[in-house]
Amino acid sequence: MDIDLIFKIAAIGIIVAVLNQVLIRAGREEQAMLTTLAGLIVVLMMLIGEISTLFETVKTVFGL
Numbered sequence: 001m002d003i004d005l006i007f008k009i010a011a012i013g014i015i016v017a018v019l020n021q022v023l024i025r026a027g028r029e030e031q032a033m034l035t036t037l038a039g040l041i042v043v044l045m046m047l048i049g050e051i052s053t054l055f056e057t058v059k060t061v062f063g064l
Contacts, residue, residue: 005050009043 016039023032058064 005046009046012039012043015039 016036019035020032023029023035
């Protein structure tokens with residue numbers, strides 16, 4: 001796995017956590033939840049390519 005990807009995911013986590021706290025303190029719980037969901041979706045989209053590569057490697061190793 002590319003180390004840059006790990007740093008990008010960590011940065012997204014930090015940004016989402018800060019936004020979440022700011023929105024909650026402003027009384028905007030719904031927007032805080034949507035921000036968290038959006039962050040999760042962004043991270044999952046980033047990981048889809050890595051997961052695909054993993055499956056291709058497993059298929060190659062086992063000759064599937």
